[in-house]
Amino acid sequence: MAKSVINPNKVHFTGQNPFLRLKQVSEGPDTTTCAFWRAHLSPVGPGHALFVRSDVTDGEVVLLSDNDDLARWLQQIEAILRPPFGDKNLLVRKASFSNSGDARNIYGEHIESAGGTLELTWGDLYGSFLISLEPGNELVGDWGVSSCMIPARWATLSVNGRKANGKVFSEPMAGQNCTTSALAFAENWYRAK
Amino acid sequence: MSLSLVDPNRVYLVGENCILRLQHEQDGVDEATCSFWRVLVSPQGPGHALFARAEILSGEVRIYSDNGALVRWLQTLELLMRPYFADKATPITQAQFHRKRETAQSYCEVVISEHSTLHLEWDDLGAPFMTRLEPNNEFVGIWSVYSCLVPARSARFEADGLRATGWAFPDSVAGHLTSTSFLALGETWLYPDRQQQSGPN
Numbered sequence: 213m214a215k216s217v218i219n220p221n222k223v224h225f226t227g228q229n230p231f232l233r234l235k236q237v238s239e240g241p242d243t244t245t246c247a248f249w250r251a252h253l254s255p256v257g258p259g260h261a262l263f264v265r266s267d268v269t270d271g272e273v274v275l276l277s278d279n280d281d282l283a284r285w286l287q288q289i290e291a292i293l294r295p296p297f298g299d300k301n302l303l304v305r306k307a308s309f310s311n312s313g314d315a316r317n318i319y320g321e322h323i324e325s326a327g328g329t330l331e332l333t334w335g336d337l338y339g340s341f342l343i344s345l346e347p348g349n350e351l352v353g354d355w356g357v358s359s360c361m362i363p364a365r366w367a368t369l370s371v372n373g374r375k376a377n378g379k380v381f382s383e384p385m386a387g388q389n390c391t392t393s394a395l396a397f398a399e400n401w402y403r404a405k
Numbered sequence: 406m407s408l409s410l411v412d413p414n415r416v417y418l419v420g421e422n423c424i425l426r427l428q429h430e431q432d433g434v435d436e437a438t439c440s441f442w443r444v445l446v447s448p449q450g451p452g453h454a455l456f457a458r459a460e461i462l463s464g465e466v467r468i469y470s471d472n473g474a475l476v477r478w479l480q481t482l483e484l485l486m487r488p489y490f491a492d493k494a495t496p497i498t499q500a501q502f503h504r505k506r507e508t509a510q511s512y513c514e515v516v517i518s519e520h521s522t523l524h525l526e527w528d529d530l531g532a533p534f535m536t537r538l539e540p541n542n543e544f545v546g547i548w549s550v551y552s553c554l555v556p557a558r559s560a561r562f563e564a565d566g567l568r569a570t571g572w573a574f575p576d577s578v579a580g581h582l583t584s585t586s587f588l589a590l591g592e593t594w595l596y597p598d599r600q601q602q603s604g605p606n
Contacts, residue, residue: 219535226553226591315446342412397419398591
């Protein structure tokens with residue numbers, strides 16, 4: 213009989229980290245990069261953060277959050293995954309967050325701030341899979357992470373109604389069929405105690 | 406160098422399944438049992454469900470939800486863990502669900518239906534830890550479950566101002582200290598690929 217296994221590491225974060233990347237051509241650079249975080253648990257409490265750089269932000273990195281401490285704490289992870297988002301000199305702009313949709317088809321995040329409205333939409337979602345990475349790996353170093361990935365065949369970012377250029381491309385993840393834009397639900401980050 | 410691992414099984418459910426059980430004494434019977442589900446992904450879509458049984462609910466099983474089809478699907482899982490919640494003849498009360506986080510040490514779910522308001526509260530939260538139930542386990546059979554558990558040293562369940570009697574008591578999971586009342590966040594349920602055609606849709 214199989215058993216219940218306790219992960220020996222210390223859990224630091226539980227939540228979501230969907231990403232949305234658009235490009236003009238398959239092997240080209242990102243013309244839009246978004247990292248969205250919804251934290252249910254973290255050392256600095258729950259909250260949301262969006263890191264975005266896009267043609268519709270004129271190439272500027274924008275950081276929006278309803279919990280400044282969370283945004284700063286997440287930057288240690290962003291510094292590994294997406295270094296431009298790890299810059300501690302970035303201004304954290306106050307925002308409110310809400311979501312809508314159904315992860316079987318179309319899912320959206322809606323962000324309101326003094327600078328206007330951002331809409332992130334993931335569509336034609338398919339083929340969810342669970343991936344886990346143990347601490348001591350080449351991607352996120354001494355962090356371990358488990359996450360349920362739900363790839364999107366298309367995705368859009370709009371800022372005050374202006375839609376970002378580019379589109380989603382296929383990009384395998386650990387041998388799985390995935391794309392440059394995916395939901396990442398039930399995500400847990402942990403490290404050795 | 407560690408490698409990434411893709412679980413070979415198929416994802417059926419992503420969400421939360423927080424448990425609130427109150428007893429009068431260690432290892433006693435449950436005076437109140439609540440199984441709260443917040444679902445992001447399932448074969449029946451997203452939604453919420455509360456399965457509850459307590460004296461303050463006349464000792465009967467009550468089910469509250471905003472997605473009736475989800476409830477009926479979740480009953481295939483409840484059947485494995487808490488069979489008394491799996492009776493498909495139990496009526497479903499339409500309700501709205503709200504999460505409240507007032508402090509880092511406290512977590513609350515509020516369930517509002519036409520005729521009642523329920524509060525589930527987990528307090529004095531302990532350190533979160535990750536568990537994985539491998540397929541063919543004694544708890545949920547062929548299912549595999551990944552979950553982040555957060556034990557609560559105290560918990561309360563109220564219905565329309567009436568408070569259920571009993572307390573949360575220490576419990577253990579695979580030798581790890583937890584409680585009879587705990588949050589289960591970041592939870593994923595998987596079912597073997599090879600059985601997809603006859604899987605629990």
